[in-house]
Amino acid sequence: MDKEPNDIINEVTQGDYKYGFYTDIEMEMAPRGLTEDTIRYISAKKNEPEFLLQWRLKAYHKWLEMTEPTWANIHYPPIGYQSIFYYAAPKQRKELESIDQVDPELVKTFEKLGISLEEQKRLTGVAVDAVIDSVSVKTTFSDTLAKLGIIFCSFSEAVLHHPDLIRQYMGMSVPYDDNFFATLNSAVFSDGSFCYIPKGVRCPIELSTYFRINAANTGQFERTLIIADEGSYVSYMEGCTAPRRDENQLHAAVVEIITMKDAEVKYSTVQNWYPGDKQGKGGVYNFVTKRGICKGNNSKISWTQVETGSAITWKYPSVVLMGDNTIGEFYSVAVTNNYQQADTGSKMIHLGKNTKSTIISKGISAGFSNNSYRGLVRMGKKADNSRNYSQCDSLLLGDKCGAHTFPYLKVENKNSIVEHEATTSKISEDQLFYCNQRGIWNEGAIGLIVNGYAKDVLNKLPMEFAVEAQKLLSISLEGSVG
């Protein structure tokens, strides 16, 4: 009964990572390390057109000249870029006609993760592209979507069947030389999802990509490209898990979104990569570049993320508000526990007139973790009558963790308005006592309080994700008293 607050923290924050299993499937791998040959190997494996190989090589040579960024509030030993496998793919027959042809072990893996690749998935109204290690194994519903003119397939398939779209849009949001990790991705990306919504089409179902790292010592470098043509709409979800391993795994993905006039893309992520064990051993290094361009007037891009995983998260989903009257949104809940580190936030670049952006960031830190919000709001010279509202809240559970806020503002226009609010709070002993007195045990109490704190963001998630995210928050962070 007379427990110290810290005992309670320990007790309730020790929720186990339930996706830590490993599937034994036959893999095809590139030789360890990164050289021009590795890149030629990947490109040849995928029968890529010459322009893409050249793009990769250009990125590779640029990357060789770049240095790893050190400005983020994260600490980790040097990454051995030459000891990573840059390509790992489940061995399987070339063209998959139906689910029956997918390796049963793979199907089982996804079922364990709660993702059914069967066509019955239709009932839940979600189309899934499943990416395991470096390769997309199965995309459901492509046929149904094709009738509406929607292209939803793996990136590799898009390269083969729609090379013009790739050529036109790849690198528009995130250029090949954007930053160290994005440039590495540009050189070695293996697969990912591709989505094109034609003019005036509202995608009737949620599209979803599910990423899974399986093989050991592999980097995962997927690349997602979403193009919403004039007046179209799509809601896109991304989920991720990885096995429990003692060594760190590198994940350096790129997501690009482009919206034309009057189009809207809603991108939701529930990131649950393996966070490492309670001593901070192992876990995924998540260095991701996500950026959208509101290219056409009146278009809108919205990022919603719930981040509970990864040993290190380095991620700033951003929107470039290029067209007039465009809207950018970023809603984030980032949870860190044990020895996790997160440096995450958003960039809103206002270029067009009457553009609006909103940033709502809720950081939750427990254990010995460090959680930083880093955000940039820029009002360009021509961004007349533009507005940004940023709200960054931090919730601390315990007294060994850290929360930091690094807002950057760059205002070059006198007619624009930028607002920034920040708060830091702790779960108070009074709140816990109140819950306990009603018969709610600490675990449930902390789940309630944390979910209440994150409600504004969780409300933005699609239904299919919201329930999962709420549970995830309670599990990964049922913890603690200030």
Added chain:
Amino acid sequence: MLKISNLHVSINNKEIIKGLNLEVKAGEVHAIMGPNGTGKSTLASVIAGREIYEITSGTIFYKGKDIQTMSIEERASEGIFLGFQYPVEIPGVSMTNFMKTAVNEQRKYRGQDPLNSTDFLALMEEKKKLVEIQSNLTNRSVNEGFSGGEKKKNEIFQMAMLDPALAILDETDSGLDIDALRVVANGVVKLRRPDNAFIIITHYQRLLDYIVPDFVHVLFEGRIVKSGRKELAMELEERGYEWLKNGNF
């Protein structure tokens, strides 16, 4: 139901309760009165199990069990309810969700199946009517932005939902207008049964115009210095607490 013997309680080595005795039986309503700072709220918190208070000697038995062996949650699930003097706000958590969690965790403790949403909502409607609470209260976050009166009414609503064996109301009447006071008093009157008991901690006699207590105790400097029937409350009201300070007990 509750038996407190020679209780001594300290906080930060400062003794607040200095040898308190009290027995509450099923079916009884006890009022505890006394000036500020004499240990009334401390007594309520100690019974509920708040950990910052230290019991240095004496015992509290609840339903025949030494209460010091029970956690806060166990005490709650065994039927002890504390109506808070200053109910805390929990942003973003709806009253409905909060109460559903509380009711179902208590049911789980007792080995009962959780209530499904339909049954739960029906229960909530019933209790809201019983204690005359506006329906929009339950759609809001726990106590967030509630007026003083709304917070206190909300405590009474939660008491009705959890249907405790022993309810302790810690100055639930302070700062209430007449309407809110009536809601609070009615709640107690309606929930009063032969198999439950109430301890009503109050500063003023006026709540006792609505709730007729079986016993009135005067708490002064950490001890119960006088006990009597409801007439004692009237006498206190008339003579004021100064009367006590002059050593008239």
